[in-house]
Amino acid sequence: MSTAPEHERASHPPAHARPKAGVSVIGIIGELLIAAGVLLGLFVVWQLFYTDVQGDREQAEIVESLEWAQEPAADIDLESIELIPDDMKVTDRDPDTAPTPAFTETFATMMVPRWGEDYVKPISEGVTRPDVLDPLGIGHYPESAMPGFAGNFALAAHRTTYGKPFNQVDVLEVGDSLIVQTEDIWAVYSVTSWEIVQPEEYDVVAPTPRQPEAGVTGRFMTLTTCHPLYSAAERWIVYSELDYWAPTGHGVPAELVEAPQ
Numbered sequence: 001m002s003t004a005p006e007h008e009r010a011s012h013p014p015a016h017a018r019p020k021a022g023v024s025v026i027g028i029i030g031e032l033l034i035a036a037g038v039l040l041g042l043f044v045v046w047q048l049f050y051t052d053v054q055g056d057r058e059q060a061e062i063v064e065s066l067e068w069a070q071e072p073a074a075d076i077d078l079e080s081i082e083l084i085p086d087d088m089k090v091t092d093r094d095p096d097t098a099p100t101p102a103f104t105e106t107f108a109t110m111m112v113p114r115w116g117e118d119y120v121k122p123i124s125e126g127v128t129r130p131d132v133l134d135p136l137g138i139g140h141y142p143e144s145a146m147p148g149f150a151g152n153f154a155l156a157a158h159r160t161t162y163g164k165p166f167n168q169v170d171v172l173e174v175g176d177s178l179i180v181q182t183e184d185i186w187a188v189y190s191v192t193s194w195e196i197v198q199p200e201e202y203d204v205v206a207p208t209p210r211q212p213e214a215g216v217t218g219r220f221m222t223l224t225t226c227h228p229l230y231s232a233a234e235r236w237i238v239y240s241e242l243d244y245w246a247p248t249g250h251g252v253p254a255e256l257v258e259a260p261q
Helices: 006-011 021-066 128-136
Strands: 106-111 121-125 138-141 151-156 177-181 185-197 219-226 234-247
Touching: 006 121, 021 121, 021 128, 021 234, 106 138, 121 128, 128 138
Parallel strands: 121 138, 151 219
Antiparallel strands: 106 121, 106 177, 138 151, 177 185, 185 234, 219 234
């Protein structure tokens, strides 16, 4: 009975010792899927948490860099604070001066008592994500009115990620104050209503919201953000109207230090 030469037997292991190609491919695919899952999980953590931390820090630094910006209500000494007197409040004419911001320029801050005493966010020109909404916070629709002026001062911001300036938009109530400060004026608006719309319904930022054919009929501010949370399928819209504006340097709005009801 003949046998294969010894060197041939050594180079051909028994069949039961050979790796199965199918099993090897499945194992590789499984490892790739696990790796992809880990990477996806890390991306979610980065997107939902790290961008918030980073966004909050960077937006706070922007506010601190504005020499004229009022400190958060949480840091105000209520015993010594001066409130804007009634005779300085204006309701029936435009401010004497208006900022003419360049694209991405931060020209105002926003405070919302309903969102906490420490809420102060910068407002910058433009509403593009990579230039304004992601790195800077709240964006101003370039063709809309400026704070205190007749028309619609329209703003956009994230509801999740990148500091999520409008995260609590759904807790606002009719009558809540939305306070804007520029270098020259305070502008205090009151929430009048809200609704959920489709992304293509651009008339929400018309000079008179929802009535583009009407032209300018009042002094409005509109907040726009994504809805539902973690989705951009729809838009959550908050409408408000101007209560008054007042020049800076004569105290702060009483609404800033009064707890919302």
